[in-house]
Amino acid sequence: MSATTTTLVSDAPAQSLEQAPPARRPSTLRWRPHHVWPPALVLLGVVVLWEVLTSTLHVSTTVLPGPALVLEATWEDRANLWPAIWTTTKEAVLGVALATVVAVALAVAIDWSRTVRRSFYPLMVTSQTLPIIVLAPLVVIWFGFGTAPKIGLVALFTFFPVAVGTVQGLASADPDAMALLRTMGASRAQLLLRVRAPSAVPQMFTGLKVGVTYAYVSAIFAEYVGAEQGLGVYMQASKNAFRTELVFGAILVTTLLTLALFVGVALLERLAMPWRRPSQSEVDW
Amino acid sequence: MSSVSPLLQADPAGAVQRAPGARLEARSLRKSYRTSEGAEVLALEDASLQAAAGEFVAVIGPSGCGKSTLFHILAGLEDPEAGQVLIDGSVVEQRLGACAFMPQRDGLLPWRRTIDNVTVGLSLAGVPRAEAHERAGPLLERFGLGGFERAWPWQLSGGMRHRAAFLRTALLGRPAMLLDEPFGALDGITRADLQHWLLEVWEQVGSTVLLITHDVAEAVYLADRVYVFSPRPGRVAATLSIELPRPRTLEMLGTQEFAAQEARLREALREHSVR
Numbered sequence: 001m002s003a004t005t006t007t008l009v010s011d012a013p014a015q016s017l018e019q020a021p022p023a024r025r026p027s028t029l030r031w032r033p034h035h036v037w038p039p040a041l042v043l044l045g046v047v048v049l050w051e052v053l054t055s056t057l058h059v060s061t062t063v064l065p066g067p068a069l070v071l072e073a074t075w076e077d078r079a080n081l082w083p084a085i086w087t088t089t090k091e092a093v094l095g096v097a098l099a100t101v102v103a104v105a106l107a108v109a110i111d112w113s114r115t116v117r118r119s120f121y122p123l124m125v126t127s128q129t130l131p132i133i134v135l136a137p138l139v140v141i142w143f144g145f146g147t148a149p150k151i152g153l154v155a156l157f158t159f160f161p162v163a164v165g166t167v168q169g170l171a172s173a174d175p176d177a178m179a180l181l182r183t184m185g186a187s188r189a190q191l192l193l194r195v196r197a198p199s200a201v202p203q204m205f206t207g208l209k210v211g212v213t214y215a216y217v218s219a220i221f222a223e224y225v226g227a228e229q230g231l232g233v234y235m236q237a238s239k240n241a242f243r244t245e246l247v248f249g250a251i252l253v254t255t256l257l258t259l260a261l262f263v264g265v266a267l268l269e270r271l272a273m274p275w276r277r278p279s280q281s282e283v284d285w
Numbered sequence: 286m287s288s289v290s291p292l293l294q295a296d297p298a299g300a301v302q303r304a305p306g307a308r309l310e311a312r313s314l315r316k317s318y319r320t321s322e323g324a325e326v327l328a329l330e331d332a333s334l335q336a337a338a339g340e341f342v343a344v345i346g347p348s349g350c351g352k353s354t355l356f357h358i359l360a361g362l363e364d365p366e367a368g369q370v371l372i373d374g375s376v377v378e379q380r381l382g383a384c385a386f387m388p389q390r391d392g393l394l395p396w397r398r399t400i401d402n403v404t405v406g407l408s409l410a411g412v413p414r415a416e417a418h419e420r421a422g423p424l425l426e427r428f429g430l431g432g433f434e435r436a437w438p439w440q441l442s443g444g445m446r447h448r449a450a451f452l453r454t455a456l457l458g459r460p461a462m463l464l465d466e467p468f469g470a471l472d473g474i475t476r477a478d479l480q481h482w483l484l485e486v487w488e489q490v491g492s493t494v495l496l497i498t499h500d501v502a503e504a505v506y507l508a509d510r511v512y513v514f515s516p517r518p519g520r521v522a523a524t525l526s527i528e529l530p531r532p533r534t535l536e537m538l539g540t541q542e543f544a545a546q547e548a549r550l551r552e553a554l555r556e557h558s559v560r
Contacts, residue, residue, distance in 0.1 A: 174392075176388055176390055176392050177392050177394060179357075179362050179388070180386065180388055180392040181405070181409065182361075182362060182381055183360045183361060183362060183381060183382065183384070183385075183386040184382060184385075184386075184405070184406045184409050184457060185381055185382025185409060185410070186409050190409055194394070194405070194408075194409070195394065198394070198395075198396040201396075273396070274437075275395050275396045275397075275398075275437045275438075275439075276395075277437070277439040277440075
C-alpha cells in the first residue's frame, strides 16, 4: 500500500466526522417541555373547571361527580378494581399478541405468494369496513363467557391495521437493494429475511400503534356483552349501583391503560429499530 | 461458503490479496422494453464487448443508451432476448452471483452496521458472522472505515458509504466486477479520491473491472480500454485503447498525454452521439 492511499484514507474519516451526526440514541420517548406543557395545562384547566362547576352548582354526583370524588371513590374501591384491571389487561395484551402473530404470518404469505395475495388481500381490505362491534354477540354465542371470546374480539380489532401495515411495509422494500442482493446470489427466502422483513418493521409498528388504541375498548365491549369479570363488568355494575364516580374512575383507568399500552408498543418499536436516525422518530411525537 | 472464493482474504496487514480476473464477453445482446403506452423501445441491439482477464474496461455513452441494461444482463438481473454472456469462454447459465455488481446507489441496508453491510455477501453464502467480521475487519481499516465498523449507514458520509459499498463488492471475491457509475453522485473532491483509491485496489486485486461512466476524464484516468456506446438502441460504436502507462497517478491528469487521450475520447463520443 502506497503512502498516497494512507493519506487519502486517513483523511476521510476526519472529514466525515463533522458530517456524521453524533451517534445518539433515537429519542422516541424523550419528553420535551414545549410538547408536554400546553396539553397538560389545558387538561388541568378542564379538571379545575369541572371540580369548580360540580361543587358550586351542586350537580348530583349520580349525574356528574367531581374529579376529586372520582379519584377518592376509585381509590377506596381499589380492591374491586384490581382484579378487573388484571382480567381486561390480560384480554387486551393477549388479543394484541395473537393479532400480531396472525397478521404478520398472513402478511408474509400475501407477500410471498401471488395466489394468496390475489385471493386474500382484497377480502382483507374490504373486511375492514365491517363494524367488528356487531360481531361481539356472535363471538360470545360461539365461545362462551370466558376469556377466549374477548381475546378473539380484541384480536379482530387489532388485526387489520397490523396486517395491512405489514403487507405495505414488505412491499415497500427498496427494489435496488433487492436487485443487489440477487446479484450476490440471494435466495427468495434470504431476500425476505434480509431485506423485506426489516423494511416492513416501521409500518408494522405504525399499524400496531393504531391497533392497540382499540385493544382495551374492544375488550371492555366484549365484556359488556357477557363476562364474569373485567373493567366492562365493573363499569356496568357501578352503573347499576348508581356509582357514577366509579364509572368515571374506570374510564380514567382505561384511558391510562390504553396510553400505557401505546407507550409500551412505542418502546418496543424503538428497541426493534436501533438503526433509525433520531430525526425520523422525533416526527412521530 | 461454496459460492465465495477465498480470493479476497485479508492478510493481517489488511491488504487485499490478488485474485485472477475472468475473461468477460457479451455477444450480440438484444433487449427491448415496452413503455406504459405500449410502444416498444429497443434498449440494446447487437451489443458486443469483451474484457480480458484483469483488464479495466470503461463503457461510456449518452444517457439512456442501454449501458445499465447491459450491466443488468451481465449481472443476471435480466435476460437478453438474443445473444450470450460468456465468462472465461463458456456460456453461464446462472449469471446471478457470478459477477460482483455495484449499482449507482450504494444500496447499504439501513438496518445493518457498516461491518455487517460490507459482509452481507459472505453472510448470504453462509459464512458465520464471526468469521466474516474477522475477514472484513482489517479491510475496513484499509478502506478508510476504521472506527466506523459499528456505525449505521446514516452516520457515514457520502464518500464512506461508497467505500463501504465498494468493499462489499470486493469482498464477494468474484473474478469480475461490474461498477455502474459508482461515483456519479459524489462531489468532485471525494470523487477524485475514490477514483485514485479504486485504481490502487484494482491493481492489488487484479480482477476484471467493467465500469460505466458519463465522465470522459474518469474513463481515461481509470481504464485500459473504453467502449463508446451509440444512442438507443445501444451498441458499441467505437473502442479506444487508452495509451497511458500504469500505475496511473494524479499527476498524469495535468499532462499533455492525458489531454490528448481525453480529446480522442471526446471526439469519438461526439462523432457517435449524433442521432
